[in-house]
Amino acid sequence: MNLKTSFFLAYTSIKRGSKGTLVMTILIMTLAYVNLVFISSIFGGIVEAINKESINNQYSNIVIEPEIDKKYIDNKDAIQLIDTVPGIIASSAHYIDSTSISYDEYNDGNDIKKGKWVLKSIDIEDEVKVTEVHNSMIEGSYLESTDRDQIIIGKEIAGGHGGSLEHLSLGGVSVGDKIDVSFSNNIKRTYTVKGIFSVKSTQVDQMAFITKKEMESVLKVHNLASEILVKIDNVGEENIYINEIRNLGLRNEDIKRWDELMGFTSSASSSFIMISLILGIIGTIVAGVTIFIIIFVSVVNKRRQIGILKAIGMRESTIILSFVVQALFYAIVGIVLGVSFILFVLRPLFLANPLDFPVGWVSLKVTFNIIRISNISLLLASLVGGFFPAFRGARESILKSIWG
Numbered sequence: 407m408n409l410k411t412s413f414f415l416a417y418t419s420i421k422r423g424s425k426g427t428l429v430m431t432i433l434i435m436t437l438a439y440v441n442l443v444f445i446s447s448i449f450g451g452i453v454e455a456i457n458k459e460s461i462n463n464q465y466s467n468i469v470i471e472p473e474i475d476k477k478y479i480d481n482k483d484a485i486q487l488i489d490t491v492p493g494i495i496a497s498s499a500h501y502i503d504s505t506s507i508s509y510d511e512y513n514d515g516n517d518i519k520k521g522k523w524v525l526k527s528i529d530i531e532d533e534v535k536v537t538e539v540h541n542s543m544i545e546g547s548y549l550e551s552t553d554r555d556q557i558i559i560g561k562e563i564a565g566g567h568g569g570s571l572e573h574l575s576l577g578g579v580s581v582g583d584k585i586d587v588s589f590s591n592n593i594k595r596t597y598t599v600k601g602i603f604s605v606k607s608t609q610v611d612q613m614a615f616i617t618k619k620e621m622e623s624v625l626k627v628h629n630l631a632s633e634i635l636v637k638i639d640n641v642g643e644e645n646i647y648i649n650e651i652r653n654l655g656l657r658n659e660d661i662k663r664w665d666e667l668m669g670f671t672s673s674a675s676s677s678f679i680m681i682s683l684i685l686g687i688i689g690t691i692v693a694g695v696t697i698f699i700i701i702f703v704s705v706v707n708k709r710r711q712i713g714i715l716k717a718i719g720m721r722e723s724t725i726i727l728s729f730v731v732q733a734l735f736y737a738i739v740g741i742v743l744g745v746s747f748i749l750f751v752l753r754p755l756f757l758a759n760p761l762d763f764p765v766g767w768v769s770l771k772v773t774f775n776i777i778r779i780s781n782i783s784l785l786l787a788s789l790v791g792g793f794f795p796a797f798r799g800a801r802e803s804i805l806k807s808i809w810g
Contacts, residue, residue, distance in 0.1 A: 408724050415728035419704065420735060431700055435740025435784070436747070438693040442686055442780040443748050447770040449682035451756075453675045455606070455766030457641075457665070462538045463605045465664035466498075466635035467644050470651065473658045478630035484655035485634065491650050493639050496535035499631035501527040501621045506588040507563065507614065509576040519577045523563055525587065525614045527621030536637045539603050539610070546581035546601030554620050557585065557597035560611035561604040570608060570764075587614075593624050606766040674765075690783040697733050697791030705729065705799035712799055722800040726793065733792025737784050748772060 420428065461467060472479050479485065479499075488497045508520035530551045534540050540548040544567060549558055561567035565575030579585060581599055588594045597616065604611060622628055638647050644663040651661060668675070705712070712725055753770050760767040 408721070409727070411720070412724050412727035412731055415725070416731035416735065419708070419728070419732055423704075431736050432739050432743070434696055435693070435736045435788075436743040438689065438696060439740045439744030439780060439784050440747055440752075442689045442693070442783060443744065443772065443776055444752070444770070445685045445689065446682050446776045446780070447748075447772045448768070449678045450771035450773065450776065451768045452678050452763065452765060454771050455763060455768045456668075456675050459606045459766045460668055461641065461664050463542070463607055463610045464537075465667050466536050466637045467641065467664055468636035468638065468648060468651070469662050469664065469667060470631075470634040470636065470656060471660040471662075472632070473660070478627065478632060479634060479656075479659055480630055481655055481659075482629055485631065487654045488634070488636060488651060491647065491654075493643070494647060494650075495637040495639060496532060497634050497636045498529060498532040498536040499618075499634045501618070501625060501627070501630070502632035503590050503621070503625065505590065505614075507559075507576065508586045508588075509579055509583065510586075511577065511583075519575075521563070521574055521576070523612055523614055525589075525616065525621075527618045528615050529618045536635050539605060539615070542603045542605045543601045544604045546599065548601055549615060549617055551617060551619075553600065553617050554623075555595075555597055556600040557587070557614055557616050558601040558603060559585075559599060559614040561602055562608060562611040563614060564599070564602045567602060567604060569604075569611060571612070589624055591625065595624065606764065686779075686783070690787050693784055694787035694791040697736065697788045698795055700736070701729050701733050701792045702795035704732070705795050709799065716800075725800040726796045729796030729799075730789060730792045733788045734785065737788035741781055741784060745777065748777075 470479060485497075485499065488494060503525050504522060505525040506520060506522050507525075508518050510518045528549065530549055534548075543558075544561065546558070549556060559579065562569040562571045563575060564579040565572055566578035566580075569575060576585070579599055579602070581601060583599050584596050585599060586594060586596050636647065636651070638644065648661050648663070715725060716722070748770075749772065753772050756770040760769040762768075
């Protein structure tokens with residue numbers, strides 16, 4: 407097999423061919439490549455947005471819950487040591503209670519709206535280091551440590567703010583309105599709505615928050631916790647810090663990573679990854695078929711030339727390789743242009759203007775792995791798509807090729 411001859415044939419074929427056809431072929435391969443990377447990157451961005459919402463607003467990185475058959479975490483000494491572990495940014499302890507919240511818009515007792523929602527307590531100084539709910543206020547303001555008769559609620563509780571569960575809400579509570587909260591121990595208190603928040607998680611938007619001191623006065627407890635959220639420096643190193651936390655003395659408590667608690671959300675993320683894989687395979691097949699058609703047309707148009715080359719003694723393998731090289735040329739140019747377009751146009755555009763999805767703000771997550779897999783996929787598609795029509799054309803008899 408004469409490699410130099412094959413490359414020369416491919417070069418002359420590309421050089422002497424129609425410039426318009428060449429440009430259109432390269433454009434098609436570039437778009438095929440951009441499609442492969444874009445699909446994987448956008449679905450990767452959706453999964454990343456889901457994960458960010460779970461970490462930033464619901465679970466943080468690590469969740470510590472009480473031992474089985476216990477209501478609270480009561481190891482005060484160990485709890486105080488959590489923030490001293492290198493690599494742990496902060497921790498925030500919550501009390502959690504299942505409450506009934508009601509709202510009488512006209513204060514006449516005739517049109518009371520109510521429902522059952524989760525109420526959590528927060529230590530303000532700790533909470534702002536662990537979650538980002540304080541940055542998601544759409545009306546009013548966040549709690550302060552001295553607030554005792556104030557409450558903040560999610561938009562799904564308040565209603566009237568474009569929530570997806572409007573029929574279950576209080577029907578349009580605003581900042582300054584008073585709502586009644588009945589706790590699980592039958593204590594009932596009235597709070598003024600200080601703020602309404604909206605994050606990209608329906609679960610969190612169905613929660614309400616009061617200060618730690620207020621919750622302790624209602625539940626008659628002190629320095630305990632229903633759960634502790636722990637924020638660490640690097641996502642993916644949760645297991646390392648779980649071991650560190652257990653070494654502090656919290657050996658019997660239930661300690662989990664954020665991704666172990668996602669439930670349905672985790673299944674949704676897996677589904678997005680599967681859809682991305684399926685669409686990527688389809689895109690690769692389409693690219694391969696495109697190259698097949700391009701090379702097939704080229705082979706048909708050069709049947710007489712192929713017959714003459716075989717008549718003067720050129721090997722079939724050399725002719726086949728020349729068309730394969732031509733197909734790979736289109737793919738390589740398409741990859742170079744596609745990578746440039748993705749990295750220097752699309753990615754900066756999405757970073758500056760992320761898409762507002764229900765699961766979060768979605769941008770393109772372009773990783774080296776996505777680019778590597780897309781490169782390999784397009785090259786393989788071009789290799790296969792270029793080989794078969796070239797093989798078929800080169801195997802024809804000399805007379806049949808020359809006379810058509």
